[in-house]
Amino acid sequence: MSKIKVFVMIMLLGVFAIVSAQTAAKKEKDAKKSTAKAKTEIITFNVDGMTCGACAGMVDGAANTVDGVAKCSVKFKEKQAVVEYDPKKTDAKKIEAALKTTGFSIARIEKTDAKKKISEKAAVAKKKK
Numbered sequence: 472m473s474k475i476k477v478f479v480m481i482m483l484l485g486v487f488a489i490v491s492a493q494t495a496a497k498k499e500k501d502a503k504k505s506t507a508k509a510k511t512e513i514i515t516f517n518v519d520g521m522t523c524g525a526c527a528g529m530v531d532g533a534a535n536t537v538d539g540v541a542k543c544s545v546k547f548k549e550k551q552a553v554v555e556y557d558p559k560k561t562d563a564k565k566i567e568a569a570l571k572t573t574g575f576s577i578a579r580i581e582k583t584d585a586k587k588k589i590s591e592k593a594a595v596a597k598k599k600k
């Protein structure tokens with residue numbers, strides 16, 4: 472075998488090693504994400520002053536700037552922002568502070584670890600309307 476062929480083979484092996492290492496790292500990251508998801512908490516804020524979907528988008532965007540926020544659902548009609556977060560990475564105070572940067576009036580309503588409670592309350596709220 473010529474020196475060039477050996478060189479090319481080594482290069483190919485190197486590229487393969489890098490690609491598989493990256494794939495492994497990505498898998499690990501995804502696994503971490505899913506385990507983090509299992510331990511999230513949900514907090515609901517009352518958001519006063521929103522008038523349209525764009526306002527809700529602003530609040531949603533502000534919540535998502537916080538590291539540790541997994542999900543955020545903002546409904547301007549209900550004047551509510553429901554934020555799902557990883558308590559190991561962030562807390563209600565930090566999320567509240569981020570939401571306040573939008574200029575809307577923000578007030579913490581409740582904190583619960585059970586998603587079920589939220590959906591039950593949402594169902595009750597719907598019935599009232």
Ligand SMILES: [Cu+2]
Nearest residue numbers: 522523525526
């Ligand atoms: Cu608006």
